[in-house]
């Protein structure tokens with residue numbers, strides 16, 4: 183049963199939303215870049231520094247044990263949130279970018295010349311460049327799943343390029359530039375038939391939908407805390423235990439070792455093998471209340487409401503003369519990328535900012551997507567469950583005004 187969200191109550195939980203920007207009430211539509219933080223997250227991080235601060239996994243003293251407990255409680259919350267089998271499979275990183283780099287760096291021994299790595303034409307740069315570098319180091323070939331005019335990945339192309347020499351398939355769950363929800367279950371099932379590993383970039387899916395990594399059967403799955411109402415500087419890498427045991431460590435130093443002599447060392451057990459050095463403790467501590475918060479509201483209810491915003495925004499924006507939505511996939515997250523004939527996205531973004539409306543403009547760290555659609559960039563409005571239809575009306579009026587000024 184989908185209940186209606188109490189948006190006023192939700193908005194009251196986010197202090198940053200209640201301010202004016204350039205003399206206008208803030209309308210925050212840049213949730214695809216980062217989300218705002220509810221008071222419970224801010225409070226948890228302040229409480230950590232006010233009461234608990236100590237290094238984790240080290241001291242026998244009380245504060246160190248409390249800090250370790252909070253840190254590991256967050257790992258358990260993440261595990262439960264994405265339904266991983268074990269907390270050994272949850273690695274804390276500094277973000278999706280580092281999670282991808284970790285696996286790509288550690289994958290050298292699993293790829294050789296003549297093998298291939300598959301990515302898609304609608305990836306964030308952070309799910310392109312690490313694989314390009316892996317291919318360059320190993321002599322493997324980089325193959326691309328192309329996208330159709332709606333911004334949907336072409337399954338027949340995937341079927342053609344996937345073969346027994348494919349070692350890794352790395353695709354996003356939801357495109358940050360287009361909003362496309364990709365059929366990752368199908369990619370995963372097909373890739374596994376050829377023995378390839380699959381990495382899912384879930385940076386844009388975790389905030390908008392329920393994730394079950396065991397149902398997906400992904401080998402690796404990554405997301406960033408800051409895009410799901412948690413702090414910046416913290417990310418998650420999920421990896422199947424069997425894979426994480428096979429991969430060599432990513433970085434070396436304290437925390438990730440079992441035993442060190444001056445000549446050689448052995449590695450700590452999972453997950454610590456991949457967590458060298460003092461981690462971003464207060465950030466990890468802040469991720470737990472963020473996930474608890476969205477679970478309390480209900481991820482399904484969030485998704486349903488955000489879908490309403492998507493439909494409303496799409497309908498209203500399309501009434502603007504010359505406006506074209508880039509990314510019209512049948513299955514989409516609550517994100518609208520658009521261009522308007524005779525205007526530049528940057529100019530629209532500047533005028534919207536003067537009206538208090540925060541949108542992203544440009545290539546959204548996805549230059550190949552812009553190349554695919556032969557545009558320099560888009561204006562992107564990405565919605566969260568704390569946004570409202572009234573705010574969308576302000577956006578639409580703002581775009582209309584900008585277009586009049588610019589044409």
Ligand SMILES: *Cc1c(COP(=O)(O)O)cnc(C)c1O
Nearest residue numbers: 277278279306308358385386406
């Ligand atoms: C934001 C984003 C990333 C990178 O996340 P960081 O938090 O900057 O590391 C990767 N992929 C997608 C789809 C994203 O939206």
